[in-house]
Amino acid sequence: MNVAQAIEHRRSVKHYDPNHVMPEVDFARLMQLAKLSPSSFNIQNYRFVNVKDKELRKQIRGAAWDQAQITDASVLLALCADLNAHKDQPARYWQHVPEAVRDFMVSHVTPFYEGKPQLTRDEGIRSTAFAGMAIMLAAVEMGYETGPLIGFDPVAVGKILNLPENIILSYLLVIGKPTKAAWPRGERLHDSEVLISDKFSGKHQ
Amino acid sequence: MNVAQAIEHRRSVKHYDPNHVMPEVDFARLMQLAKLSPSSFNIQNYRFVNVKDKELRKQIRGAAWDQAQITDASVLLALCADLNAHKDQPARYWQHVPEAVRDFMVSHVTPFYEGKPQLTRDEGIRSTAFAGMAIMLAAVEMGYETGPLIGFDPVAVGKILNLPENIILSYLLVIGKPTKAAWPRGERLHDSEVLISDKFSGKHQ
Numbered sequence: 497m498n499v500a501q502a503i504e505h506r507r508s509v510k511h512y513d514p515n516h517v518m519p520e521v522d523f524a525r526l527m528q529l530a531k532l533s534p535s536s537f538n539i540q541n542y543r544f545v546n547v548k549d550k551e552l553r554k555q556i557r558g559a560a561w562d563q564a565q566i567t568d569a570s571v572l573l574a575l576c577a578d579l580n581a582h583k584d585q586p587a588r589y590w591q592h593v594p595e596a597v598r599d600f601m602v603s604h605v606t607p608f609y610e611g612k613p614q615l616t617r618d619e620g621i622r623s624t625a626f627a628g629m630a631i632m633l634a635a636v637e638m639g640y641e642t643g644p645l646i647g648f649d650p651v652a653v654g655k656i657l658n659l660p661e662n663i664i665l666s667y668l669l670v671i672g673k674p675t676k677a678a679w680p681r682g683e684r685l686h687d688s689e690v691l692i693s694d695k696f697s698g699k700h701q
Numbered sequence: 702m703n704v705a706q707a708i709e710h711r712r713s714v715k716h717y718d719p720n721h722v723m724p725e726v727d728f729a730r731l732m733q734l735a736k737l738s739p740s741s742f743n744i745q746n747y748r749f750v751n752v753k754d755k756e757l758r759k760q761i762r763g764a765a766w767d768q769a770q771i772t773d774a775s776v777l778l779a780l781c782a783d784l785n786a787h788k789d790q791p792a793r794y795w796q797h798v799p800e801a802v803r804d805f806m807v808s809h810v811t812p813f814y815e816g817k818p819q820l821t822r823d824e825g826i827r828s829t830a831f832a833g834m835a836i837m838l839a840a841v842e843m844g845y846e847t848g849p850l851i852g853f854d855p856v857a858v859g860k861i862l863n864l865p866e867n868i869i870l871s872y873l874l875v876i877g878k879p880t881k882a883a884w885p886r887g888e889r890l891h892d893s894e895v896l897i898s899d900k901f902s903g904k905h906q
Contacts, residue, residue, distance in 0.1 A: 499842040502704045503734045503835050527896060529708045531889045533834070536851050540890045545897040552899055576897075592887030608852075618826050619851065622872065625830030626849075629738070630708050633838065637704040644831075646741050646824065647813075658901045667827065682797030684736045685745045691732060692750040692781075694757055696863045 502633040509641035510565050511676035518570040518671070522638055526671070529634045533627040536619050537605040538589045541581035542627045545574035545657055555656045560648035560668070569670035570640070574653070575628050577620025580662045582609040617664060624666035631669065641674040707838040714846035716881035719773040723876070727843055728776065731876070734839045738832040741824050742810040743794045746786035747832045750779035750862055760861045765853035765873070774875035775845070779858070780833050782825025785867045787814040822869060829871035836874065846879040 497505070527544060535541055547553055550567070557566040566572055578584070583606045590598040609616045632642040645668040654665055702710070732749060740746055752758055755772070762771040771777055783789070788811045795803040814821050837847040850873040859870055 499707045499838045508739050534713050549899045593884050621823050621826040622830045625827045626834045629831045629834035633704045679798050694754045
């Protein structure tokens with residue numbers, strides 16, 4: 497399957513075979529690929545929580561409008577981000593480049609983020625989505641279906657996952673074997689609504 | 702090229718052939734694929750600004766640490782999100798499903814976001830990153846290199862792009878033909894730092 501085919505195939509699927517178990521080798525491969533996703537300054541701020549415990553899954557489902565895929569999918573990932581990644585021994589992110597480059601990066605990364613909580617959060621959300629899209633497309637290629645979810649009570653799920661103060665939860669992602677297809681894909685918004693040339697005009701919404 | 706190969710090949714490239722022009726058919730294909738990316742409630746809140754004007758490119762480069770790829774890459778995209786997408790005639794996002802489903806979605810989407818500016822912004826950032834990762838991987842498959850960028854003055858670039866109040870700029874993305882490869886890929890963080898089983902422990906960072 498090529499990239500374009502995977503993008504065209506991917507849909508957000510809600511119904512999964514609760515008896516399917518993902519082989520560990522498949523999960524490991526998905527995580528290996530996810531870790532190749534881009535992050536600003538290579539801070540690799542994504543954190544992947546693999547929720548296998550059935551009781552935790554039930555609790556999360558209870559805080560997420562009782563959506564069945566949360567307990568039924570083969571894998572439930574919580575895509576999280578570490579808000580301290582930029583200042584947690586940053587030299588380790590550039591061990592592979594010449595010392596001058598590494599020094600430049602280390603001296604710039606902390607001031608770039610420090611005192612900018614919105615920028616830091618944005619980068620956490622972005623990194624988790626870059627990584628999650630890689631996971632979704634790779635999973636499709638491996639014969640799975642996926643579904644990203646934000647329909648849950650974030651405070652309740654944060655408590656269930658015991659999120660430390662420096663960690664934010666971006667979204668949940670289910671992966672598994674489908675028992676029912678998604679709705680047929682609807683029309684996408686017309687290009688005139690989503691593509692803008694050069695800059696927004698005064699008249700644009 | 703399959704998905705895994707594209708993920709493994711993708712790097713953030715900084716040096717591009719300034720004389721290369723991307724054929725319109727390639728750009729149209731990238732946008733067509735980008736529009737298949739997931740968004741919460743299918744609100745399709747991503748907005749893609751294709752900055753072709755050379756003077757605007759120079760201005761953006763001036764607000765972005767003079768990074769050469771901003772003027773030299775074949776394409777400079779500004780990945781933006783519409784914070785009002787959830788309440789802008791939402792019935793049009795589910796024209797293809799049974800009326801009862803559509804009614805349910807329309808009645809739930811606006812309350813889900815209304816009065817929650819952080820959630821709305823987060824969803825904008827997420828959608829632009831899902832779409833951008835699809836663009837990056839599809840572009841790699843088409844023989845291009847790419848690079849996402851947040852190293853710029855967001856207020857200055859927002860003014861250059863004439864961002865309306867309801868639009869946020871998530872990041873810039875360059876696409877083109879490379880003249881110089883990225884640094885060799887460094888070691889990734891060990892699984893013990895980025896993979897968590899079930900939930901965070903009290904001892905986690």
